[in-house]
Amino acid sequence: MVGSKPIKLGSRSTAIEALRGVDLTGKVAVVTGGNSGLGSETIRALATAGADCVLCCRNKKAGQAVAAELQPTVKGKISVQRLDLADLSSIKAAGDALASLPSLDLLVLNAGVMAVRPKQHTKDGFELQFGTNHLGHFYLSSQLLPKMKKQGTPGRVVVLSSSAHGFGRIHIDDLNCERRWYGAWASYGNAKLANLLFVKELARRLQEEGSPVEAFALHPGICHTSIGEHMGGRATVFYCMYKPWLKSAAQGAATTIYAATAPELSGKSGAYLEDCHEAKPWRCARDADMARRLWDKSEELVQAALKKAGLA
Template identity: 45%
Template sequence: MLAAMAATEQQNRTWSQIDVPDQSGRVVVITGANTGIGYHTAAVLAYSGAHVVLAVRNLEKGNEALSRIVAAAGHGAREVHVTLQALDLTSLDSVRAAADALRNAYSGIDLLINNAGVMLTPKQVTADGFELQFGTNHLGHFALTGLLLDRLLPVRGSRVVTVSSLGHRMRAGIHFDDLQWERRYDRAAAYGQSKLANLLFTYELQRRLAAADASTIAAAAHPGGSNTELMRNLPAIVRPVATLLGPVLFQSAAMGALPTLRAATDPAVEGGQYYGPDGFMEQRGHPKLVRSSAQSHDEDLQRRLWTVSEELTGVRFGV
């Protein structure tokens, strides 16, 4: 009973980066870690002692991010361990090459953070012919997770944390009759589909991990309204409103990283949980346990998306 009361108290109080436990000895892989939320997540974990792998598409920007993290550690601070890994989520060949490199480099991975993403992009397709948002945000991460799972499963307490969005409620559905939006493209609905897919994937992965009695867990997070490079694709008609209301709606990328950090490091986190900001409409604030849409908990939908994702990527999971 005392343990339950302590857990409840921890859930209810304000949580910040100072609550990140010591990460010494942990190997962390973060996609899209050269900017925005991914960068701040990587920096905090590196300063907490983890060996952090920045898995990025643009190696030049990745090197700049690595240098900033190391420089900000300052003289006399604990040594930080940060490395780069080339990864282009829009290419399954690149995903496989990155997974092979990571599997060769590390016998165990403690934490995989599926953070990279694109938002509200004009109609484009990936190297494999997938709609860009669905291919990057969901299928690329689905494949990467499956290919790295054998490095996560042996590590007690390992986690897969996938970053979703409030957009999973935005005109969202899984359009199985036209997953790649070949007939009619709606970039907002396509974004919503990809972010809903992130949660469906997380919940189905957690169910499979639990059924296999694995100590690895899958959790999810969302950053609320955060001021990052993802905002560059906002429709022109919306930009003036976003600029005007930005101070109210959007928080810094450093604050937006907190839900991911909590899902990734808080000892109280359980598989299948979802974290987001505690403020009005989950737009801003410190991270807390939040609820996702009823649709994201549809187990039939989860299983159907899983099967389709395996078929599209050619990746099968070991659970």
């Protein structure tokens, strides 16, 4: 990842600007939720810099349409992998398929659902927001990290969190929201806090192992993407009314590209980023002990569900 130029990046920078001339030829990237919003702009930028990208999405046709639109304008090759993060069998199948990639340098865990109401569940019975945004990505990364680590070359895991982690809370003995009130926004905050704690513990583990793979979490800014359009009520009105002041998807993806490519982030694994800069997460996201406990519980939940589904 060489060739960066000293361009000052900020809240209105785009994903292409955030590349700062970086050359990703020969690199391979996997991006979840690549068919829409920030995910497709992330793929556009990574593939513009020469990376071969795997666009993961739950609707393969939608992914193929986006890949066909992007491909003529970019250098890297874009392929499509079906992945439903709300279904462990689909994640297992995707993990098996992605194992045959020649290499894997960048893993961008971008997909997400926001403020789902009423309460819904994944195929394996997890509360949908926690199950998709955190557990689905947790399981996917457990399948792909061994490949990244085995390469022995620098790689990055980039996780899309949100400033909404600030009102999140980890209910360690009821992660699946079975014995407490379900709030659509509260659950989103909890899942986004889980994303951040996942990165904290992953970075710690990678450092302990002496792996050159690094992990970063980020808030992309409030962006005009389809995530805000089908929530209904005041949230939809907010996203539509304030559209001119929100970041575009290309601007929202800038921090992802910064996290994936900035040479100055080397050695800063575990950092949280906003507007293409390091930022301080809320206190709840700095709890190393909770990060460890969440990791262990997530492993327990996923393993039990895999066993139940006959997939272990």
